[in-house]
Amino acid sequence: MKQSTDFLVIGSGISGLSFAIKAAQLGRVTIITKKARVDTATNLAQGGIAAVLSPDDSFALHIEDTLRSGAGLCHEDIVRLVVENGPARIEELIRLGVQFQSEANDPSHLDLGKEGGHSARRIAHAMDLTGRKIEEGLLAQVAANPRITVLENHLAVDLLVSSKTGTPYQPHDSFSDQCLGAYVFDRETGGIDTYQAKVTVLCTGGTGKVYLYTTNPDIATGDGIAMAYRAGAKVGNLEFVQFHPTCLYHPQVKNFLISEAVRGEGGRLIDKHGQAFMHKYDARGDLATRDTVARAIDSEMKASGDDCVYLDITHQPAEFLQKRFPTIYQKCLSLGIDMTTEPIPVVPAAHYMCGGVVTDSWGRTNIENLFAFGETACTGLHGGNRLASNSLLEAVVFAHQAFLECEREWPELRKAALPEVAEWFAGSAQRIEENVLVSHNWDQIRRLMWNYVGIVRTEKRLALVEERLRVIVDEVNQHYHDYILTPDLIELRNIAQVAELIVRCACLRKESRGLHYLVEFPLPDDEHWKKDTILRRSEGEPGQSDSAN
Structure with missing residues (x-):
């Protein structure tokens, strides 16, 4: 079945909801989410959202703390952009109904917390339920907006891009391809629908389920990063996995x-x-x-x-x-x-993936009309290690940036006709009868990643896991072609892809910096490695193109 919308938002966390509420001013918005709309990492966030909200604090201090935490890899222009936009985004959340904790003796002032790496109290919170309160406030706004449709139990399979759909496209500016929407699995029907959109947004959360032990919800299987990479988008800094x-x-x-x-x-x-x-x-x-x-x-x-x-x-x-x-x-x-x-x-x-789909300051990827933000994105804010409570801040700031860019482009986007694309074709795929084919590989990947690509790494362990993952990834890709898709198989394909990308990034970086600690190279190497690690899929998967910018 074919569906069309103006904005297709994949994910229902703080970044996706924030963007959807604003984008509804321009056109129709469809939000798809893997399970229930509240099953997000945002909903589990306890600590809060960092911003300069006190006369005892300053933008300069917040910027300095973020740069120091990021181990030399933060993009200073992005850090400044996010920090300086923080107070306005907090005020906006409050206007949307999010109730942060106030000081007991002065309800007009927020009760600000302090966390590791911060030199001042700047964490707006709702006790230890901050994420839930934000999610509730934004979902209430979404429910009241007739231009926003939320489809629960819908799982994106792959992005629709011009180069893979036979749609003519002439690369221009910094764009190498064009996104036209996504193929989406409907858990209720078991079918795969074609959703076309003028703008597609990836905000699918993180990659925690790639590891055996994680603080993340079960939905965190790196879907946005895997789909973007397969579509030809740049991904970066995936070696920087933050362990809480x-x-x-x-x-x-x-x-x-x-x-x-x-x-x-x-x-x-x-x-x-x-x-x-x-x-x-x-x-x-x-x-x-x-x-x-x-x-x-x-x-x-x-x-x-x-x-x-x-x-x-x-x-x-x-x-x-x-x-x-x-x-x-x-x-x-x-x-x-x-x-x-x-x-x-x-x-x-x-706990948190500091890398992700590479974007510019507007949340744009190198694929036209494809945006990414939240934990799915690599914006340049976090560098080699995210500062506590900067994640929710980044999410709302980049949701706003993306809206501003879409607003500028909307007169042209609105007039553009959506091209015809083929519907999903399962071919001769058979129903999978033995779920052990999925569960065994899933368990293997997560144990390998925990034991070989954890807090402390060695070159020997990385080489071993790279070799073992290659066999698993080939087997999973064969399952993808041989069997009718299920949610478990879709997620397995994504964690296998993301695990391989994390390992490739870790193998490239011959130093220790931030969250990447390599025993053989225990010190940072600014001369050679004070730069991002960038991967991009080459023509004819399984090819690879690894570099550092």
Whole structure:
């Protein structure tokens, strides 16, 4: 079945919803989301959104903190753009109904938190439910807008681009191809529909499910990055996988995050003997950036042989902790851990992809009419390591940037006719009868990535995983051609693609910088590697074109 719309938004997190609300001023918007509209990483975000909102803070300080965290790879013009637009975007969220926490003694001022790597209090939050409150506020606006359609349980399979649909296109400016929409799997019918659009937006979230242990929701299978790469878009800096230092360690819980704000409010990392250890690794102690803290915990666990370390905030009053961290407090208590009287067991887990689909300052990719933002994108803001709570900020700023660009281009876009493209054809594909073909490869990929491409890497392990992944990727691609598609097979194809791309980026970068720590090259090499790692699919997959800009 063929469908058409003006704007096709793939993903229903903060960036996609923010853009959709604005784009509806120009035309019809269709949002597709893999599961329910609230099943997003945004909904799970605890800490908050960073912006300069106090006279005790400044743009210069926020810019400096971001650049320092990014380990020399941040694009300073992008950092300045995002930071300086931050306050206006926070005010906009408030106007849209998002309720951030105010100071108890002055409701006219926001209660600002502080997190690792920040030199001032600048985190707007809703206690430890910030993401949920943002998602609720934006979804309410979307539901009230008749020009926005939300299709739940719809999963994008691949992008429609001119070069693959036989549609004439003349490359121009910085664009190498043109996006015309996407093929979309409908979970209800099991069919694949053709959605054509004048503008397509990728905001599918991150890649955490590529790893065995992650704080991410189950939807985080790198779909946007994989689809964009297959379509010919540039992807970059995929070696920079941020491992959150403090994921709850408990056999009954697989991905519950203990917010960085706990350390921001005085929490200390200790070993099983109660000894604090962060001072051995960084002068900032427990408020060091995430890359440093994650490697410190990894080092402590390897040295001791222990399964976890502990986060202790018992010196704070119980009433304060219950009010400031109600979700974390209740979750821990349900598992028999009272954070007011005992430390919380924690381990690092895959958390955030700092790289992604390469974009310019307007969120545009190198494929015309294809935008990317949120965790799917590599905008130049994060560099080699994202500063805490800059992710939600980046999402709303680039959603606004993309809207401004679309608004400028809309007079021409509105007049342009959508070309005819072929509908999905399954050919002689058979129904898959043995799900073990999917589940076994899925498990293999995630274990290989955790064991070989984790917090600390070696050239030997990277070479081994590259060789083993090649066999798995070939097998998965064969499944894709042989069998009728299912959601699991679509996601498996994407995590296999993204895992391969992460490894290729990691193999290219012969240094240690930010989140990429390579034992054989323990220091940064500014002369050769103070630059982005860029990959782009060459003609005739499986080809590859790896470079650094």
